[in-house]
Structure formats: structure tokens, C-alpha cells
Amino acid sequence: xxxxxxxxxxxxxxxxxxxxxxxxxxRRKSGCTVLPPGPPQLPIIGNILALGDKPHQTLAxxxxxxxxxxxxxxGRITTIVISSPNIAKEALQKHDQALSSRTxxxxxxxxHKNSMIWLPASTHWKFLRKLTATQMFTSQRLDASQALRGxxxxxxLEYVHENCNNGHAVDVGRSVFTTVxxxxxxxxxxxxxxxxxxxxxxxxxxxxxxVMEQIGKPNIADYFPILRLxxxxxxxxxxxNYLKRLTQIFDSIINERTRPRSSSVASKASHDVLDxxxxxxxxxxxxxxxxxxxxxxxxxxEIRLSN
Amino acid sequence: MTKFFCTLxxxxxxxxxxxxxxxxxNAGTDTTSSTVEWAMTELLLNPDKMVKAKNELQQVExxxxxxxxxxxxxxxxxxxxxFRLHPPAPLLLPRKAVSEVEMQGFTVPKNAQILINIWAIGxxxxxxxxxxxxxxxxxxxxxxxxxxxxxxxxxxGAGRRICPGLPLAHKMVHLTLASLIHxxxxxxxxxxxPEDIDTSETFGLxxxxxxxxxxxxxxx
Numbered sequence: 001x002x003x004x005x006x007x008x009x010x011x012x013x014x015x016x017x018x019x020x021x022x023x024x025x026x027r028r029k030s031g032c033t034v035l036p037p038g039p040p041q042l043p044i045i046g047n048i049l050a051l052g053d054k055p056h057q058t059l060a061x062x063x064x065x066x067x068x069x070x071x072x073x074x075g076r077i078t079t080i081v082i083s084s085p086n087i088a089k090e091a092l093q094k095h096d097q098a099l100s101s102r103t104x105x106x107x108x109x110x111x112h113k114n115s116m117i118w119l120p121a122s123t124h125w126k127f128l129r130k131l132t133a134t135q136m137f138t139s140q141r142l143d144a145s146q147a148l149r150g151x152x153x154x155x156x157l158e159y160v161h162e163n164c165n166n167g168h169a170v171d172v173g174r175s176v177f178t179t180v181x182x183x184x185x186x187x188x189x190x191x192x193x194x195x196x197x198x199x200x201x202x203x204x205x206x207x208x209x210x211v212m213e214q215i216g217k218p219n220i221a222d223y224f225p226i227l228r229l230x231x232x233x234x235x236x237x238x239x240x241n242y243l244k245r246l247t248q249i250f251d252s253i254i255n256e257r258t259r260p261r262s263s264s265v266a267s268k269a270s271h272d273v274l275d276x277x278x279x280x281x282x283x284x285x286x287x288x289x290x291x292x293x294x295x296x297x298x299x300x301x302e303i304r305l306s307n
Numbered sequence: 308m309t310k311f312f313c314t315l316x317x318x319x320x321x322x323x324x325x326x327x328x329x330x331x332x333n334a335g336t337d338t339t340s341s342t343v344e345w346a347m348t349e350l351l352l353n354p355d356k357m358v359k360a361k362n363e364l365q366q367v368e369x370x371x372x373x374x375x376x377x378x379x380x381x382x383x384x385x386x387x388x389x390f391r392l393h394p395p396a397p398l399l400l401p402r403k404a405v406s407e408v409e410m411q412g413f414t415v416p417k418n419a420q421i422l423i424n425i426w427a428i429g430x431x432x433x434x435x436x437x438x439x440x441x442x443x444x445x446x447x448x449x450x451x452x453x454x455x456x457x458x459x460x461x462x463x464g465a466g467r468r469i470c471p472g473l474p475l476a477h478k479m480v481h482l483t484l485a486s487l488i489h490x491x492x493x494x495x496x497x498x499x500x501p502e503d504i505d506t507s508e509t510f511g512l513x514x515x516x517x518x519x520x521x522x523x524x525x526x527x
Binding site for chain 1: 330331332333334335336337339340341343344347348370371372373397398400401402403404405406408410411412413414415416418419420421422423424425426427428430431434455457458459461464465466467468471472473474475478479482483486487490491496497508509510511512513514515516519520521522523524525526
């Protein structure tokens with residue numbers, strides 16, 4: 001009888017200890033996974049409805065209540081919103097590496113695999129960053145293209161001047177868009193993609209703006225990955241259509257450029273990025289430095305594409 | 308290293324260059340033109356600032372060159388003030404945590420999405436007195452730049468993901484804006500007054516002016 005009593009007592013104590021222990025552990029565990037504060041969440045959808053159609057403004061308002069570091073639950077996606085310089089600094093400096101990846105909008109699921117903007121901080125990404133840093137945006141490259149920028153801005157002024165003489169209004173954003181478009185296309189291909197009165201400029205601008213708006217739109221498929229199969233708002237489909245059309249335009253430009261080259265292979269001073277690439281490609285049996293190989297990589301891809 | 312690149316070269320799925328073009332076109336054209344459009348909008352809404360900018364540019368003879376920009380602190384301040392009020396990417400581009408991070412005593416879990424609301428930072432009255440007014444003067448004294456070192460103004464982001472096209476975009480915005488102001492006087496089109504100008508924003512990955520700015524150029 002005594003034996004049974006002690007056995008019960010021991011098991012009771014053991015059970016108590018266990019419960020106590022578990023609750024302490026639980027508290028300790030929950031203590032280290034406390035998320036930043038945030039507005040109350042509805043079941044399943046969380047805070048999706050709170051975003052509205054101007055998320056930057058609604059998030060700014062929410063941060064006045066919940067502070068500069070807050071949590072929102074967007075469907076299944078935990079979103080941390082930072083609204084102060086100090087915490088932004090902590091995130092982008094101290095935790096730069098830990099926070100170095102990107103959430104890719106479902107709209108770009110097809111496109112992002114090769115995009116420097118959306119790739120995680122992988123070897124591919126580092127390669128592309130290095131390529132842009134050493135081949136495109138160095139101060140020597142930019143100094144060398146200064147005259148080109150001057151010329152393109154001069155063309156903008158001529159267009160504005162025409163309108164000035166006729167007393168016509170200018171759509172400032174669209175005109176500057178055309179200028180930048182031609183600047184970039186000249187840097188790459190030495191040709192203007194469009195001119196100020198062309199429909200193509202308008203189409204380009206609409207495509208690019210279209211992509212930006214689609215990506216920025218709150219997309220239910222981003223919050224519930226299972227819905228990606230369905231793409232319920234059609235955002236991915238629309239974005240793909242815009243991007244497809246852009247790619248078509250680019251491809252036709254590159255085709256146009258590669259055709260005359262192949263008929264007259266005569267060596268020509270290197271003017272633009274595509275020239276540099278094409279010349280390298282033609283001489284690809286010479287010994288190449290590692291930078292050359294990087295460039296050559298792009299050439300071969302490009303040539304394959306344009307064929 | 309060589310082997311790595313060669314492997315990539317012959318991988319049939321990769322079309323880096325096309326993507327790189329597209330990235331540059333997408334990221335470069337829209338953001339630059341939208342910044343110049345907002346700057347012009349603010350200058351038309353604040354004619355006294357336009358006069359100040361024009362006066363400063365009077366020292367330039369002939370077409371504006373990039374080398375002239377360094378002599379124009381007020382123009383540079385206008386660009387910064389435009390970035391503060393109208394950052395092209397108001398939430399930057401979303402980052403993602405690759406591992407759990409402790410911040411301010413809280414936990415940012417792995418795979419969380421991180422948004423940095425630079426639009427809110429740009430309009431925080433604790434940082435910027437009279438935050439909703441367009442006052443380039445505030446940047447004439449303050450030396451903050453936009454290159455990812457001063458976190459109250461990071462329109463291009465910061466850290467390893469900072470916009471790689473920053474140096475080009477920076478040159479292009481200044482040169483274009485300076486040239487437009489230097490060569491013409493401007494008035495708002497369609498007989499609108501500054502009060503009539505619609506300054507509402509359309510949200511996207513980049514923030515647009517909902518109604519395009521139409522302005523009439525006049526001989527100076």
C-alpha cells in the first residue's frame with residue numbers, strides 16, 4: 001500500500017515537473033521568437049485587406065501606431081516593415097547578408113531566373129553584379145559615354161524646341177522616357193530605338209509602366225503560394241505578355257545589328273557594348289582573360305539567341 | 308573559374324544578356340523619367356524655386372554639360388528633395404531573410420519578406436521639419452547624399468543590393484533636368500493653375516504620377 005502511494009506520488013511529481021519544465025521551455029522559446037508588433041490579423045488572410053491600393057501610405061499610417069519595425073501577415077507571408085533610418089541601417093548594413101535575398105513576385109516567376117534584380121545573392125547574381133560594375137558603370141565607361149548623353153539630351157531639347165515654336169504642350173515624363181530609352185539602346189546597340197513622335201516610344205513606355213504596375217499590385221497568388229497554379233488575378237499572365245513583347249522588340253534590334261556585321265567582318269573600332277561583345281566573339285580563338293570570358297559568355301548567348 | 312563560365316555558356320536555358328537588357332531598360336527608363344517629371348511638377352508648383360534654379364544655371368553658357376552640375380548645389384538639392392518626396396520605388400524592392408535575424412529585441416524569421424518604407428521615412432516629421440513641403444533649401448545645408456550612406460535618404464537602396472545603375476541614373480537625372488530648366492521657361496498647360504495640378508500617385512513597384520505632367524515650353 002505504501003509502495004503504491006509513493007509510486008503515485010513520484011509519478012505525480014514527475015508529471016508536475018514535466019509540465020513546469022515544458023511551460024518554462026515554451027516561454028523561453030516564445031521569448032526568442034517574438035515578432036515585431038503589428039495590427040491585429042484576421043484568420044487566414046491576416047492583414048491583406050489593410051494594404052489598400054496605396055500600400056506605401058497605409059503602411060506609413062500603421063507604423064505611426066505600431067512603430068518603425070512592425071509585422072504584417074499577408075496570407076502566408078510574414079512581412080516585416082521598416083520605417084525608420086536607424087532600423088533601415090541595421091537591416092541593410094549589419095544584417096545585409098542575412099537579408100540579402102529577394103521575395104520574387106509571382107508575376108515574374110518566369111522572368112526572374114536570370115534577372116540580376118530578382119536572383120537571390122547566388123553565384124549567378126554575383127557574376128552579373130560584377131559584370132555591370134566592371135563593364136557598364138565604371139567611371140571610365142561613364143566618362144566615355146558622356147558625349148552620348150550630351151547628344152541625347154540635345155535631341156530632347158530640339159524636340160522641346162519644336163513644341164515651343166508651335167506653342168504645344170510637352171508630356172515631360174514621356175519625353176524624358178524616350179531620351180533615356182534611346183540613351184540605353186545607344187549604349188548597347190548604337191541605335192535609337194524610337195523617336196519622340198513615334199508610337200513605339202509610347203508602346204515601350206506603356207509596356208514598362210505596365211510591368212511595374214502589375215508587379216506592384218497586391219497579388220493574392222503571392223500571399224497563398226498554392227494559388228500560383230491558378231494566377232487568379234491574371235497578373236502573371238499580363239506581366240508575361242508585356243515582357244514577351246519587350247523581348248520581341250529587343251530581339252529584332254539585335255537581329256538588325258548582327259546582320260550587317262556578318263557581311264562585313266572588317267574590324268571596326270569598338271563603340272558600344274554589343275560591338276565589344278561581337279568583336280570578342282569573332283576573335284574567340286585568341287587567348288582570353290577572365291573578364292573576356294565573362295563578356296564572351298554573354299556574346300555566345302546573344303548570338304545563339306539572335307540565330 | 309573558366310570551366311564555370313563555359314558551363315554557363317553552353318547551358319541552353321540561360322539568356323542572361325536579354326535579361327540584363329530588360330533589367331536595365333525596365334529599371335532605368337521608368338525611374339529616371341518619373342523623377343524628372345516629379346521634379347518639374349514640384350518646380351511648376353513652386354515658381355520661386357524654379358526662379359532660384361534658373362538663376363543658378365545662368366552661370367552656364369551654351370548647353371549644360373555634366374561638368375557644370377557640380378557648380379549647381381541648388382539643382383542637386385532639388386533632385387534630393389524630389390527623391391525624398393517622390394522616391395521612384397517607395398518600398399524599395401522586397402528583400403528576404405535567408406536566416407533568422409534579431410533586431411531591436413525582436414525576431415525576423417527566416418524567409419520573412421522585408422519592406423523598407425522609404426516613402427514614410429521621407430515624410431517623417433521627426434526627421435524633416437515641414438515634411439510635405441517641397442523645400443530644396445533643406446539639402447543645401449545638409450550634406451546627405453543618395454548613395455546608400457545616409458539612411459534617411461536611400462532612393463536607390465543600400466548595401467549589397469543597392470541599385471547598380473545609380474551612377475548613370477544620377478548623371479542622367481541632373482543633366483536632363485538642368486537642360487530643361489536652362490533652355491526654356493515653362494508654364495503649366497491647359498490653362499491650369501498650380502492648385503489644379505493633380506499630384507496623386509499611382510502605386511506600383513515604381514510610383515507614378517497618376518496624371519502625366521503637361522507643360523508648355525517658352526523661349527527664355
